Amino acid sequence: MMVKCPRCAKEVSYGGNPYRPFCSDRCKTADLAAWADEQYKIPEDKAKSDEISYYNNINQEESEC
Numbered sequence: 652m653m654v655k656c657p658r659c660a661k662e663v664s665y666g667g668n669p670y671r672p673f674c675s676d677r678c679k680t681a682d683l684a685a686w687a688d689e690q691y692k693i694p695e696d697k698a699k700s701d702e703i704s705y706y707n708n709i710n711q712e713e714s715e716c
C-alpha cells in the first residue's frame with residue numbers, strides 16, 4: 652500500500668514505514684513541529700480559561716497513538 656506524504660506529497664510505502672504516513676523522519680518532525688506551533692497560537696485571555704481543557708486535549712492526542 653502506497654500513501655502520499657502529507658508534508659511533501661511523495662509516495663511512500665505504508666507498511667514497514669516507521670515514519671508513516673510521512674516519507675521520512677524529516678517530514679514527520681516538520682509536520683509535528685507545525686502542529687505544535689498551531690497549538691500555541693491561542694489568544695492570551697482564552698489560554699488562561701482554557702488551560703485545563705488544552706492539556707486534556709494534548710493527553711487525548713497522545714493516548715490515541
Ligand SMILES: [Zn+2]
Nearest residue numbers: 656659674678
Ligand atoms: Zn515527505
